[in-house]
Amino acid sequence: MNYPIWEVPVIGGGWLIGIVAVIHVFVSHFAVGGGLFLVLTERKAYSTNDINILNYVKKHSKFFLLLTIVFGALTGVAIWFTIGLVNPQATSALIHIFLWGWAIEWVFFFIEIAAVMIYFYTWDKIDRKTHMIVGWIYFVFAWMSMVVINGILSFMLTPGAWTQTRDFWDGLINPTYFSSLAFRTLTAIVLAGIYALFTASLLKDKKVKQTIVKYSSKWVLPFMLLLPLAGLWYYMTLPEIPREIILGGITFVSNTAIVGLMAGALIFFTVLIMGFLKPNLYNTPVAVFVLLLGLASMFAGERVRESVRKPFVLVDYMYSNGVLISEFDKIKEQGLLKNSKWSLITEVNDQNQLEAGKEAFKLYCSSCHIINGYNDVQPLITEYDEEMLTMIINELENYQGYMPKFAGTEAEAAAIAKWLAEFNKENKKGEIK
Amino acid sequence: MIDQTMIPDIDPIALPAPIWLLKFLLLFTFTLHILAMNVAVGGGFVAAVTEYFGRKKKSQNHFDLSRAIAKMLPPFTAFTITLGVAPLLFLQVLYGQFFYTSTILMAWPWLSVIVIFILAYYGYYIFSFRWEKLNGKRLWVVLISAIMLATIGLIYVNNIVLMLTPDKWKAMYFNDPHGTHMNFTDPTIIPRYLHYMISALAVAGIVVMMWGMKKLKANEQLGKWAIRYGAWWFLIPTFINIAVGLWWLIALPRDFMMMFMGGNQFATSYLLVGLASIFICIILMFVGMNAAKPIGKIMAAKLFFLITIVTMILMRHELREEYLKPYINWDAVRTEPQWDVIIIFALLLVGGLITVIWMLKKSFGKPVIESK
Numbered sequence: 082m083n084y085p086i087w088e089v090p091v092i093g094g095g096w097l098i099g100i101v102a103v104i105h106v107f108v109s110h111f112a113v114g115g116g117l118f119l120v121l122t123e124r125k126a127y128s129t130n131d132i133n134i135l136n137y138v139k140k141h142s143k144f145f146l147l148l149t150i151v152f153g154a155l156t157g158v159a160i161w162f163t164i165g166l167v168n169p170q171a172t173s174a175l176i177h178i179f180l181w182g183w184a185i186e187w188v189f190f191f192i193e194i195a196a197v198m199i200y201f202y203t204w205d206k207i208d209r210k211t212h213m214i215v216g217w218i219y220f221v222f223a224w225m226s227m228v229v230i231n232g233i234l235s236f237m238l239t240p241g242a243w244t245q246t247r248d249f250w251d252g253l254i255n256p257t258y259f260s261s262l263a264f265r266t267l268t269a270i271v272l273a274g275i276y277a278l279f280t281a282s283l284l285k286d287k288k289v290k291q292t293i294v295k296y297s298s299k300w301v302l303p304f305m306l307l308l309p310l311a312g313l314w315y316y317m318t319l320p321e322i323p324r325e326i327i328l329g330g331i332t333f334v335s336n337t338a339i340v341g342l343m344a345g346a347l348i349f350f351t352v353l354i355m356g357f358l359k360p361n362l363y364n365t366p367v368a369v370f371v372l373l374l375g376l377a378s379m380f381a382g383e384r385v386r387e388s389v390r391k392p393f394v395l396v397d398y399m400y401s402n403g404v405l406i407s408e409f410d411k412i413k414e415q416g417l418l419k420n421s422k423w424s425l426i427t428e429v430n431d432q433n434q435l436e437a438g439k440e441a442f443k444l445y446c447s448s449c450h451i452i453n454g455y456n457d458v459q460p461l462i463t464e465y466d467e468e469m470l471t472m473i474i475n476e477l478e479n480y481q482g483y484m485p486k487f488a489g490t491e492a493e494a495a496a497i498a499k500w501l502a503e504f505n506k507e508n509k510k511g512e513i514k
Numbered sequence: 515m516i517d518q519t520m521i522p523d524i525d526p527i528a529l530p531a532p533i534w535l536l537k538f539l540l541l542f543t544f545t546l547h548i549l550a551m552n553v554a555v556g557g558g559f560v561a562a563v564t565e566y567f568g569r570k571k572k573s574q575n576h577f578d579l580s581r582a583i584a585k586m587l588p589p590f591t592a593f594t595i596t597l598g599v600a601p602l603l604f605l606q607v608l609y610g611q612f613f614y615t616s617t618i619l620m621a622w623p624w625l626s627v628i629v630i631f632i633l634a635y636y637g638y639y640i641f642s643f644r645w646e647k648l649n650g651k652r653l654w655v656v657l658i659s660a661i662m663l664a665t666i667g668l669i670y671v672n673n674i675v676l677m678l679t680p681d682k683w684k685a686m687y688f689n690d691p692h693g694t695h696m697n698f699t700d701p702t703i704i705p706r707y708l709h710y711m712i713s714a715l716a717v718a719g720i721v722v723m724m725w726g727m728k729k730l731k732a733n734e735q736l737g738k739w740a741i742r743y744g745a746w747w748f749l750i751p752t753f754i755n756i757a758v759g760l761w762w763l764i765a766l767p768r769d770f771m772m773m774f775m776g777g778n779q780f781a782t783s784y785l786l787v788g789l790a791s792i793f794i795c796i797i798l799m800f801v802g803m804n805a806a807k808p809i810g811k812i813m814a815a816k817l818f819f820l821i822t823i824v825t826m827i828l829m830r831h832e833l834r835e836e837y838l839k840p841y842i843n844w845d846a847v848r849t850e851p852q853w854d855v856i857i858i859f860a861l862l863l864v865g866g867l868i869t870v871i872w873m874l875k876k877s878f879g880k881p882v883i884e885s886k
Contacts, residue, residue, distance in 0.1 A: 162627070
């Protein structure tokens with residue numbers, strides 16, 4: 082209610098964040114796991130004295146550098162940009178709560194970027210031991226940045242004791258902190274293998290290619306077997322409502338989870354058969370296919386994580402439309418429009434009902450419902466008339482558990498209902514024609 | 515009276531540190547960001563022009579320099595981003611109610627920064643990794659990348675000024691809420707922007723001089739040439755920039771201009787110190803570029819230049835505070851410092867710097883194996 086609303090056409094702000102975030106996460110997890118892959122593979126090359134592995138690792142490090150520090154870093158900035166645009170209120174809250182967490186993460190990020198560049202630029206220029214130390218420094222700090230950011234991300238769903246204490250550490254080390262850190266770390270290692278399989282598939286020498294494919298498959302398979310365990314642990318640490326949602330409470334969430342699991346299983350068997358057992362079959366199209374499956378399962382995972390947070394953006398603190406729980410009663414009493422700094426209409430009267438309804442909808446509902454776009458309300462309300470709609474809006478939380486309670490006056494609810502009912506009339510006209 | 519109802523309320527959660535500390539970190543990290551940005555953007559333009567002259571004059575010196583800049587651009591671009599993240603963080607926590615709002619008004623140009631940056635950055639990598647292979651095309655690759663990065667600066671300046679002028683927001687938002695605005699109606703945008711960008715050329719000039727000083731031992735002719743060449747890159751933009759700075763000063767609303775003319779003792783003394791140190795810097799550069807032993811003089815010039823940059827950033831800050839004075843009362847902003855986490859941050863920062871310096875020393879200090 083505090084900030085102007087930026088409406089993203091068709092897909093809506095939520096999806097925009099989702100798309101940017103998934104792309105970023107897909108690269109940033111690689112940036113963590115891939116660091117471990119680089120340094121351990123380098124060590125293997127030295128200990129086995131295998132020049133082919135060494136040459137591969139050098140090539141892979143170039144791919145790694147170009148993907149992570151350009152695309153990975155900038156899509157990370159892009160998340161910041163988009164969350165600030167779509168949900169400034171929540172972004173501001175997170176930055177106030179976790180400013181020093183982010184500042185610490187920034188220190189790690191700085192070391193990480195310096196280390197990966199030095200690692201890449203000093204192949205054959207410094208002694209092997211020092212080069213590997215630089216590689217280890219890279220990996221440790223890349224993982225440490227995950228250690229911090231994981232706390233902030235998991236906080237959004239399970240703020241734990243923070244709700245009472247408002248203490249930084251309570252928020253950061255929250256009930257799902259360790260389980261999601263385990264899950265993310267395993268994901269990072271698996272992704273390192275999946276990306277390595279891709280660069281391996283580009284190798285020209287068949288024998289070398291098979292060796293690297295087989296080697297990289299070993300990065301994927303055992304850790305993938307551990308992933309369901311970590312997932313289960315994560316699930317066990319979730320509060321009751323998110324668990325119910327995943328288990329079928331909201332159909333699309335459980336469907337998304339199933340799609341994610343299936344994509345994961347498909348990765349496992351493709352890598353097992355075409356990577357580990359018959360490494361000569363692992364060509365570039367297969368590698369790209371597996372990468373896409375990886376993207377799909379990450380997408381599913383992040384989507385589920387985001388969806389189970391409803392009706393909040395920050396659980397027990399702020400609703401998904403930016404309304405603070407602490408301000409709910411005040412807004413409900415005085416009205417949405419009156420409490421919005423960026424509305425030209427300040428109250429509902431007999432002349433402006435439709436306009437006021439449209440404005441109140443924009444303020445309160447548009448963070449999840451895009452007219453003629455994502456999660457459009459039009460098909461959801463065809464069965465209801467104005468009176469019924471008013472009733473539903475006043476009891477949103479009973480009607481749909483994952484929608485926020487309505488923080489407006491009855492006049493505002495009626496105005497929104499009136500405005501929505503117009504869609505039904507228009508759509509019916511269209512059908513008759 | 516300005517309609518203050520349009521400015522979002524300050525976040526109900528208290529600031530997790532004293533305001534002075536947050537402002538100090540904002541300015542400190544911003545200074546580092548600006549320096550890296552200057553090399554990344556200015557260096558791109560210098561490389562493009564150097565390429566052009568290299569071809570026109572068939573000059574090996576120019577090509578050697580172009581090759582050297584090509585190697586520097588990607589790391590400096592990386593540090594521009596990394597060092598830009600921190601000031602953006604501190605800016606958001608201190609001035610979020612202004613910054614988020616202006617950003618929403620220009621959402622699409624703001625988001626386009628990411629796409630432009632990714633393209634420009636890859637352009638720099640292509641220029642760096644394929645310098646030889648690109649041959650005739652490389653001038654265009656680096657020039658286009660540099661122009662793209664400079665465009666990002668323009669979008670930034672638009673937003674950073676828009677956040678200071680809440681009186682414009684209402685009309686903009688109700689005219690078009692879709693986030694497509696820019697802020698070009700503000701008369702300070704162009705001189706402000708040019709002031710930063712021209713300074714980027716000057717900083718790149720200094721980097722060229724430093725490269726020349728490093729080359730003196732191995733190739734005296736090349737080293738001396740680069741020092742003189744870099745000095746001109748420093749001097750000409752700096753002269754122009756004094757004029758552009760004056761333009762910016764005049765373009766400011768009268769009250770703001772007056773604060774640099776005695777109205778605000780801090781702002782005025784920053785300006786005086788900045789002007790004095792840039793004049794000393796210019797004289798030292800003139801002496802240094804022609805001296806038989808240039809290194810000491812140039813290093814001293816560099817120091818005075820750094821002082822100038824710091825004073826300019828302090829002036830910029832005073833200006834921001836003046837713009838926002840009617841809209842924020844710092845005495846009323848609540849703070850609840852999280853000292854334990856702040857101390858951990860400080861220790862990690864020091865440890866991190868030591869780690870990075872150690873890595874750089876180990877890697878580039880004394881080459882163990884000669885590069886190919």
